[in-house]
Amino acid sequence: MLNPFFKPQGVAVIGASRNPHKLGYGVVRNLKEYRYQGGIYPVNKSATEILDLPCYPSVDEVPDPVDLAIIIVPAPVVPKVITQCGERGIKHAIVISGGFSETGEEGRRLEEELTRVAKEWDVNFIGPNCIGTIDTHTPVNTTFVTGMPESGEIGFCSQSGAMVASVIDWARGAGVGFSRIVSLGNQVDVNETQMIKALHEDNQTQVITAYIEGVSNGKEFMEVAQKAAKDKPVVALKGGRGESGARAVASHTGALAGSAEAYGAAFERSGVLQAETMEEMFDWARALAWQPLPEGKNVAVLTNAGGPAILAVDALEKAGLELAELTAETKNYLESRLPKAASVSNPVDVLAGSGPGTYAVALDALLTDETVDSVVVIQAPQDWFLPASLAEVVGEVAGTHKKPVIASIMGKASVDEALKILHKRKIPNVAFPERVASVLGAMVKRKEWLDTPQQTPERFPDFNEQEVQRSVLEKDWKSLLEEYGIAFPEEQLAKTKEVAVTASESIGYPVVLKLVSESVSHKTEVNGVKLGLRNAEDVQSAWKEIKQSAELAGIDMEGVQVQKMLTGGQEVIMGLRRDPQFGAMILFGTGGTDVELLQDVESAIAPLNRLQAEKLVDATRAGIKLKGWRNQSPADRETVIRYLMRLSQLGNDLPNIDELEINPLYVLSEGEGAYAVDVRGTVIEDEKVPSKPTI
Template structure:
């Protein structure tokens, strides 16, 4: 019997849904208690109670007020304990000092969710922060989830729940809206009525004491009524949680964010408003790119993009075709397109020929395609059809202005008919029917056909630019990276790197010398120029003669970090006399500007021929996202040019290339004016190795390679600077990477029962080709046991599916693979998988397993499961569960042997296994 099993998320197997979705207690409660309900006119307590009872959500509302027998004609209760039923959701509107006690009472009464409307917490200072901690301590005792404090509340327009003190109920729709600002919520609500925008969820979350962005994104990602997620953000909160959730959900549902605090002044205002830290805006941009979130700058764009991304296919590139019946609007659209990074699509020879046959002699003969003001509906619609077939184009913007010969309705009608009656390639189509009431009929017809319309062509061009950027970032997340060499051929010397860092700390220092910094880089395979230390003139001369002239002398110091600031660098020294003079000059300059204790000698290195480009590669910590990588133009003028890109570690080949592409120097690196290109694949690998160093050696606070010389001959770190965190920082307080790095602690060798040596390790994105080979050799029995139904090979190895299996978020799931290296060929083969996936919002995970047919009954399944249990303990989970076919006795036996208990399910053919870790 095949040792395989299946994880399931079928809600039919749940006893209580919010055991799987704890936030259902807040968003889909069976009953609600309003603690602080009152009849006082204009009060929050009254408005909230009225909103709940006047918008039926299918449940019961219990006012809680110790001073009144009833509120608004409804029986009131003196406390939550007195309510005769178990309450799902408590909405708290009492003064801030009373809230910890109220939450404690709710926990004792079994309440699973709370919305704290009350203000007076972290936004008022230290006293408020302490109140929040008291609230959280109470909530944790009962696993209660909390929205707020200091928020407007939550609406679920689809179900009718209105647990807010807003003046009206939002219209039902398919946009999930989350805001940190309650005031902005009310403005958006008013705007939505004018624009007829509907919502699947509408929530104000305040200071995010408990429920954070990640929780809400996961929840809306699982909600079938939500098609897109729109966010107004002031602070990121738990960065790792946000990035983890956004990266998973963004692939299926667009996430559009407007983030306050782009400028320093705005950031300071947002921080004072929410009481939260605000990091660098550039870093936030990098984080959004990394997880596939689209950032916009205007509220109008927020909802435009929510609608268009839910309606239209994603563009494959940035090339737009513009069709217009008037020159001016086409020019405006072109300016908007190109100024924000888009491009005009070239017209292919076939497209040009067809347009010449269709259009009058004086048409524009280029993109924008001006079909002229006398274009009738047929000419206009046919031109659009031709343009959409152009293989050089990634999207179409159709602009129509009312002129004497223009018929907006018929033009729209023929345009739609041609689209519906053809097999045109899937490309986004935008339309700008200009003219207000005069073109309203045609505009309505386009909207009905799911063609997104905008009143002005420059706005439409901006929307297209957002679209291709969004698609580009999403592709970067799940594009299969390249693995240079095998699985472990380029493993860094982590032991040596750790020894260097620990010796520096033991000496009481946090600044590494240049020599020590280069030794650290070498441990991670980063090429450095040969460097030796000289502590006298004579030693410097001897080293120079052994290396060969010309040479470079640099200050050797354990305290001075920027050598050029004190005259500590002397270049192009041609003979022994030059070396002596340089040594003396460096020593004299340091004595004068810093003091004798800062001079320990010099380093001597060959003067390399600088026939290449000076780059900079560095990292420094961000208060919210931890270590951040920097790549760009280096050298002495690095601060002048400011040609740089930021990214979050760790990197792979795809992400490294994306960082490089964001810089201006990248164009030169590809080869310009007859110069040979730099080996970009080698540069990618260097960036990856550097990012490994940053995330694995957590004592590093700042690190720079400047310059990193890049030429057709290779790459070389000419100078390096490393600063460690302060000696008084405990290890558990060191910043952690916002994206969890590859968990090297789970890599180890193991021997199967038949004596075959393998390596068990976490899966990597680069494993996708190996996973394809693995699936090619699976039997139907193994496939059925794993998936509970047969699945075609083509479906199992589709890139969209495998990218999710291989390119995982190690903070949310961990998949182990059995990696066998054939000693004869050196090729790697995957023999099986074991996966542990955390359930959203719970300290529980499901596991699954799939072992290749030839390697079953070799002990591999048992070893996988044993390791997954240990990982679950490391992750402080409470339960591991899975569902197994009842006929799969072998897998059930393995589970029972390791301490799982078997439980029946409502489906006789399926057994559930449960392991309790504490």
């Protein structure tokens, strides 16, 4: 469907110009200058030729074959031009023109008209407000930006035109090759998900990169991205990640699992590697396109200078990677061939006076060592050999092994020739050694994702559908969670002081009293929780204090919940939040009153299989403590994992649940279970309920 955007038979440039300062001139120039082999048809009723190409007064008169239109006319005229393209039989268009929804309400209405007309004539279009497409292998350049990258393996799509223009210029200066580059603009029709699918299907693209500010359909994006990531690395940079605190929410879960966290969880599930910066994204992309994936986390560092090696080692350890323990055989071999003062332990320091030959011997030995999964080669600037000669050696030796090699030939002025050689040999280079850590970290993460079995989430059928619907309707969160197999400590509702005493004696001391009121989110903040009550006098006193606090705060007190006091366990939080793009998100972390202060929480997209639930738990300090920490014995981690899977099924089953939070979930010792001590939730109004997820 999108092929004509990259391999058109003929291109009509509607709004072509003879003025070198106009966008319409730049598009014609790029099509011609960068060797597009199809027909180039400038459309301008006031000109006879542009850049020695004959002009046509209207698209009707453009000859065949033509299957792509580049539209650069004032925004109000664009719908009419789309109609003319449809009448002419051109089914693909790139609308470079701006002046649509990005400008306000009037532009939005114009964009709606553009969409209506395009749908009527079955015209697929990119934009509006974009800068076009590039395919370096066709070749075709429909942009107006000066310059074109070398042919390569990296595909890039962006919702920002400025990012595309910057990447084009950067790629030319850095000598990095691209397969396809796409500016999506307002993505009214063709969107990021469709473009990722197109890059996945393109044989020339080996790595997919994307700058994303938002996605058109979260679940569809995840499905397409996951399918692509199984075949090719997908690296994304998410713009607008500072939104999590802006959403007014009623629970810890909502506050802690914002939009940025939702995107991160969606990327994680789909196998998309999320970069923090543009530099990082393309560092990763080059390495993933050029080098094999490492089998594990063990890295060897080869250097001629101690300081840069220390920076690399610090960064590697921070990224969760490890220094390889070299075998005795490797150390003995290096000792016999390196300068006497050289270090043969990892990091291997060949010293400042060593040349390319010494590097070659050491690099080959490290790549041969069975304990080494990848090698970092660092060279600080020196005067006795050219960096280019080292680049040749690194490229030649690395090419004889099947392990990744990342170079850091440091400097700028003296390394241009070395970089050209490394790029030709498919060896990625970073200017400063600490950057190697994020590159290798991304490669290891991809390897681990590919190696993780793709389990289908277990389906728990043991609940009463009618009771579930009643619980949601009445907002009886305790009954709802019990239907899904989540246990609560014994408790009773007491609307009077006397009933509270009777309930406490029935349940058995010690007990907890909790304020019951629809208007209170955090009971502890209004003195609404009393712990460790051991007799009737304690209960009566606690009732009185809770009642007085409620009256003082103007709270309508409905009674108290009398609950069995649990001791000797660990408090965690477990929650569900409905994300508008990706559906149900499951949150887990350290619970209790300090949950927002500690911020020890991680999120995942529902539904969860067992491996995903385990990974969510183990990503937090709370999860580490569940396994046993210092004087704490192991807690019932198995029950926690089961609860997470059940809560994730609940989230998928019931799209009208907006937020549901268990805090704390009190986890007892191994084999003794876990109990939801407090729970609260909210529902979505009927007309806003999203459709049931299909993933």
